[in-house]
Amino acid sequence: MAEVVQVFQLQHPLLGCINGTDGDVVAFRGIQYATLENRLAEAVIKDSYPKTIDATKYGPISPNPPGSFQLEMKLMQQTQPDPDYLTSSDTEALNLNIWIPKGREGQLLQNLPVYVFIHGGGFISGSGNSPHYDLTRLVKLSAAKGTPIIGVTVNYRLGLLGLLTSQELRDADFKANNQLRDQRAAFQWLKKYIEGFGGDPENITASGESTGGERIFALLGTPYDELFTRVPMNIAYRPMLDGDVVPFAMNHGNVQDKESKIPGRRWLNGLVIGDCQFDASSLAILAGFKKSNIAKKFPDIMRTRLGDSATTERLLVAYDADASNDDETVFTGFLRFSTDIGYYAATCSFAQGWAPITHTFAFNEPNPWSGMFQGHATHVFDIAMLFQNFQTDLPAAQVEAGRQMAADLFLFVHGRPPWVTADKGTMVYGPSVVGPVRNVVSGRLPEEAGRRRAIIDASDAINIDEIAAAHAAFMASA
Incomplete structure (x- = not known):
């Protein structure tokens, strides 16, 4: 039997008639925000549309490696079938999805803050169309809480289409950092058109998870203050400097330095940043091949990059990478080290350098x-x-904890502090077993937050960017 879709028709003042899907939340899916002359071309903001835009279905996504969706499910430890609506295109994937809450009379609410989510996927996979990124329930909850928001997910080029560059390509006028250029185009499109959907173009919050968080992090190094004003994110790695979309090197030293010239310092109004206690769990699958002989290779590279010092040895011991342990033990320690240097260290750096506008969790x-x-x-x-x-798959305490997390997000998107700034304390979510756990622990990144101090203590003697470079060197090693 064919699916019956209840259509909601919007008369947009600039775009004309747009058909979306009606329900507790109105959704407009697959709206193209930019066009491409070819698959490696720079994104051009789309400003010409048909008389009626069909936004009732998801648009195509950038090509993913085979099995990407099931890999996402494996990383989450979930099982879901591949969505049958996911299609891909080299040139038509620059589209976005918009979810809007309705008022009591069924009308779209107006002048709402806008929450934009940039998906992760290791730069090469994922999409804003994935069912676990559907923002229907989040947007519905925002209205129920009295803090309504508009939700947006963005599709952008992945893998070689988004990352490939060389001197030869640049000489032929193919620019670097297509992923960031796509995302910049999406924010520029939203600034121009979101008001017609009931959004406030001056109140856009950019959010990302994993490599999506890194993309937001990279955009802080750009001078494009018209993009967004607040950022909640989770951070990993970095893009290529190109003097244009990425003119400024973003590293721990620059982030920690209160006098640094990072462009985002001039225009960012608020930042929420945090990490999962075992964020590098993904590497157990994605980098499982590094386990072989890691008990020798990892300490050797660390000593080569950081020096054969007492600080280096303490760091290795803290992560079970001393000579007495086997590959399995050292690999587990390496995952903890990767969590701390790849995610927790970024939280620490922003807490140090951006404390007056930063909230850590x-x-x-x-x-x-x-x-x-x-x-x-x-x-x-x-x-x-x-x-x-995933409410039907979670214990009741975590369902309620998730609602509390969402309520904090809604406050932040509305421009209100969700909790104290980073110089005063950190929000700790969980573990919620009997009931939801949401506590602020005082002080800057205290141990009560359940984090190790080994990286932070080592950075007193060894530059933290050098520690990050040592980790990258091991990841890049044969």
């Missing part, structure tokens, strides 16, 4: 689902709770 909710890291606060599990899409 520690996500300690245990993943309840069967898998190798059941009982740990795994990568992306925070999004599973926040977006409300």
Whole structure:
């Protein structure tokens, strides 16, 4: 039997008639925000549309490697069939999805703050169309809480289409950083058109998870103050300097330096940043091949990059990478090290350099689902709770904890402090077992937040960017 779609028709003052899907929340899916002359061309903001725009279905996504969706499910320790609506295109994937709450009379609410989510996926996979990123429940909850928001997810080029560059390509006028250029185009489109959907173009919050958080982090290094004003994110790695979309090197030193010239300092109004207690759980799958002979390779590279010092040895011991341990033990320690240098260290750096506008959090909710890291606060599990899409699969305490996390997000998107700034304390979510756990612990990144101090203590003697470079060197090693 064919699916029956209830159509909601919007008369947009600039775009004309747009057909979306009606329900508790109105959704407009697959709206193209930019066009491409070819698959490696720079994104051009779309400003010409048909008389009636069909936004009742998801648009195509950038090509993903085979099995990408099931890999996402494996990382979450969930099982879901591949969505039958996911199609891909090299040139038509620059589209976005918009969810809007309705008022009591069924009308679209107006002048709402806008929450934009940039999906992760290791730069090469994922999409804003994935069912676990559907923002219907989150947007509906925002209205029920009296803090209504508009939700947006964005599709952008992945893999070689988004990252490929070389001197030869640049000489032929193919620019670097297509992923960032796509995302910049999406924000520029939203600034121009979101008001016609009931959004406030001067109140846009950019959010990202994993590599999506890194993309937002990279955009802080751009001078484009017209993009967004607030940022909640989770951070990993970095893009290429190109003097244009990425003119400024973003690293721990620059972030920590209160006098640095990072462009985002001039225009960002607020920042929420945090990490999952075991964020690098994803590497157990994505980098499992590094386990072989890691008991020798990892300490050797660390000593080569950081020096054979007492500080280096203390760091290795803290992560079970001393000579007495086997590959399995050292690999587990390496995952903890990766969590701390890849995610927690970024939280620390922003807490140090951006404290007056920064709110930090520690996500300690245990993943309840069967898998190798059941009982740990795994990568992306925070999004599973926040977006409300797994409520039937979660214990009651975590369902309520997810609602509390969402309520904090709504406050932030509305420009109100969700909790104290980073110089005064950190929000700790979980572990919620008997009931929801949401506590602010005082002081800057205290140990009560459930985090290790080894990286921070080592950075007193070794530059933290050098520690990050040592980690990157091991990841890049044969």
